[in-house]
Amino acid sequence: MVNIFPRISFSKFKIGKWGSEIEDENWISSQPITTTTVAAMQILATVPRLAYCRPNLIKHSQSKFILKDGTVVKTWTSPFLRDDYIFLADPDGKMIFGGRIWQYKEQLKDAIELISRKFS
Template sequence: MDEVVKKVAALGLPGVILVITMAATGLTGAAAITAALAFLGGPAGMLGGIAVLGLTGLITDALAKVSLEDFLTAIYCQRRQNEPHGKLLEEIESLSLFDGDMKDRLKTTVTDGCGCATVVHSNTTDDATEAIAILENVPGMTRAHHRDFKSSHPMMRLRDGTVVRTWKNLLGVDHVFLGDRNDRMIYGGFVGWIHSEGLNQALTRIRRDLT
């Protein structure tokens, strides 16, 4: 997943349009590229080449595993690290998306890093950074979507005021989030059933060392 996200992110807006086109039409290969170019109204060079043709196969595989929104969130998490946020916000506003609220959520991803695996701001405290490192070392830890942050419940507060929040979804999958003093998500992840004990051990360590 990380490989295809980085490759699509490197294409910029044309890559995003390619993903949206494939999700909306089910097209793959050259047909998907042609449809995306028609939407962009640009020259073939924008999405040309054998490399991009091969990328459509990776995109198809990714869309079979995650939702379009989760895929786009991962792409913008990657792009926000290297591109001006203002430019990305204007780009998102111009996109044709099926869910009107998706634009707002993607904008939040750009501005606050919501939905990104690790969102460490310049003002992120040492305690929060250490807690993130502990959680990232839990086997099977996977990025959680920021939309689930509001479903979580506080379980402890670190010395710096960071709040550790947890949530179990309908499938019994354990989620963990960190929120700052302004109740903004700075980290979110989840583990499968087989790794729940590892998450519990990490939370015990965080409580022991950072509260």
């Protein structure tokens, strides 16, 4: 078999970020994370099957309450998949932490309530 395609070295390909990755970067916070926010993230880490979600989904969420350090807790329920989303955002609305869940919604609600009682 004869190769009719010219050889292209891998150095000719440009490696970079694609459209959605660039958009996601616009929604990620660059501010330092405070100890209160870290404690809230540790509470959320106890929720089973809480998965990472894309940062640009924070634009759909609504604010629930504000923590003592100024971090905003936001939630959203997807109208199509009925997944629940939780976001911790800086005062500018950029994501510090984001997660989604579809099966253990009650545990997520309990965790949000605990965060509200302890840190707001």
